[in-house]
Amino acid sequence: MQTAITHPGAGSVHAGAHAHDHHEPSFLTKYVFSTDHKIIGIQYGLTSLLFLFFGFMLMLAMRQQLAYPGKPIPVVGGLLNKVLGPDMAADGVMQADLYNAFGAMHGTIMVFLAIVPLAFGAFGNYVTPLQIGAPDMAFPRLNMASYHFFFWGGVVMLASFFVPGGAAKSGWTSYSPLATVADLNNYIDGQTLWLIGMVLLITSSLLGAVNFIATIIQLRAKGMTWMRLPFFVWAQFVTGFLLLLAFPPLEAAGLLQLSDNILGTSFFLPTGLVYNSQPLDVSGGGSPLLWQHLFWFLAHPEVYVLILPAMGIVAEVIANNTRKPLWGYRSLVYAVLAIGFLAFIVWAHHMYMTGMGTKIATFFQTTTMMISIPSVIILTALFISLWGGSIRFNTPMLFALSFLPMFGIGGLTGLPLGLNAADIYLHDSYYVIGHFHYVVAPGTIFGLFAGVYFWYPKITGRMMNEFWGRVHWIISLVAMNLIFAPMFIQGIRGMSRRMYDGGATYFAEGVGADPGVLWLNKFITHGAMLLALGQIPFIINFFWSIRNGRKVTSDNPWQATTLDWQTPTPPPHGNFAETPVVYRGPYEYSVPGAKQDFTPQSQPN
């Protein structure tokens, strides 16, 4: 019943007393402008997976240039030349500007258009109301607006590739003054569209965050107390607060940089700036550091936005596939709350090289070391949860299990970066790229893959193919390590990031640095190609299984305890046949004396 949309005057509520309209909603109302959290979750899911694919393609092109500098990009080189022009891809060879544009957009797309919408928008939207026993989100129309802000923000970002000068090419971090001077000739350049796109994406996240938090506070079913919430919901709750409070400074910064680029202000432009031997015709008096502070105030909490939902998914999959409760539920909850708080006071560890004084550096170093504690508590609790479990090694569990050591590597390699002294050497080197990709790629993305395989049967009523799931898993695991582990070596040996020639300049004859790590560029690129191959079975499996996957014979094929598995498959509008009542905690597996090895939350006795 989509009557909530067709009667705008009545708001999203309508008193049970009046008659419902039973006319069939149009395609647009049902699928494009849906206010049902499940449809919106699927919209977010499909759109973000498309962006994940596109961001991946950008990376493959960049890796081609790094492995075979100056050679035409295979398959797409000619197309890039035709579409983007010889400034970008003369003779199919990636020029420096194109490399920088692809680099900036790879980061932007992966973070803001792929991972956050998938982790928070897709999984958060679909699963959270189900797991708390709610009929939908607190604000369904706001939810629909959030998706559309995301979608059109993405369109603007994609459009930015095609304007004169190409897409934004000053890094996903968009530091001023480069972000302002990179394309001085054009008003509507890639950077401008990037900023407009960011404002739209930030709005989407803000509205989504309001919705999630209000929903979790207000719409928990009877008996669903805070400490009976699945850890997934706690993770989404904290993620919501991170988005709500951390994004606005970046929105402000984006508007200020837009002003610098279009109105000629000098918020971030220092006095006396000279570009191309010409003094810039601006007032000056601004501060590049201001941009960095405002940017990183968001971008640090953003990395917790990237990881927490994945940790939530991994927790659900582990509890379910060990057939025992999670170890340390209370510790997990307090740890995730601590991460939420500490995330706001560590940001300047991204700015150790800006000349900050030792007292300030010490402050941020201390808080950065502190935040590793709750992260380790969560990882430890998940590891200990395996002890004594009756482990089922299905595809979701394989991804969840491998998440643990992969995130461990990512997290541990972050420690020298968080320590000021070591960071002096490692800042802006390939070591950093290795670190953050470990946390996001075999970290978060593995958590998200686990979620796809896990919730697929609830959404579609069919299982994904198990064999090809395992093929996808093992190739991805091996390939990701082949790609990112060598980057630590390259970084320690002095190779700088964001160099379109793959570091050759630093290792040139007479410069003195040891070129012994350059061959790893080829090695890594081959790893990336292997990773690409490994995604093919996933893509085929994903679409093939919608019509041809093994049909589930129960609404709860994984025999899970949480409320999301107590719904019909797929859940109808309103989710539950009767409003659920919760009698127990979220992970009552293998309860002594129970008939089955799991007891759903809504079961009274």
Next chain:
Amino acid sequence: MEIPYAVKPRPDTGLYNAKVGIWLFLASEVMLFGAFFSTYILLRVQAPHGFWPEVALGWPHGLLNIPIGTFNTAVLITSSVTVVMAWIALKQNEFARFRKFMAITIACALGFLVIKTFEYKEKFGHYVIQLADGSRITGHLDVQGKSPLFWTKKNLEDAKLESLKVLEDIPNKFRFPVGHAIPEDVHKAHAEGHHHKDREIPVSDIVSLKAFIPSTHPFFAIYFTMTFLHGLHVLGGALVLFYFGFIGTRLWKTNPEQFTNRVEVGGLFWHFVDLVWIFLFPVVYLL
């Protein structure tokens, strides 16, 4: 399908959904304006010592009209009171009274914006002129009796002017914060009620001419950005209140409690917009 607690409050929190939602949204708005205030602080603290325009990037003082700003503050505070009166009227089932108070609130909002427009217009016609001898003066222009906006040196050339009549500013008393001595001639001008002195400047002596716009100085950049963004919030809030007061009123008949809640939520947003101004006014006008 009905969303629980959309109208009736949830017992353990005591809140209905929209109230939770608006408070969360306001928290994000605090962070948004907080970022702008932080920007103001950083830009001002790092400005070189000394007054603008004598010191090229020194912080300007005394450029904003404090009596007008104070009046605008009173207007917004009044509108915050009247929006609560409107909500109370609904609670007392007095729809006509509700409409009256909503009308006053919206009138206050529009009044605030109109006054702001005049303030902006004054800035756009107020110039900093760099002279050939290296000095800078500020003032309004008089071109055949009119005060043009957004002029640059090119406009002077296009208009084929030989000399420019400038109403050069005499610094007002706010230009000299407590502790700084006021020069004799300035003191005398104030005593005689003058705010500017007329000056005829040959166009050949003028190196550059720029209006008080965002690209002229970081002070104007942050002033216009913050007040414009705040003004957008005033406008947006006024539009929503207008919708509640005069367009979407059918809900009062079908679900008076939900309608009242909407007005309450709108009122909360309105208080926030007022609160931002309460901070903005002292920081930008007074300090």
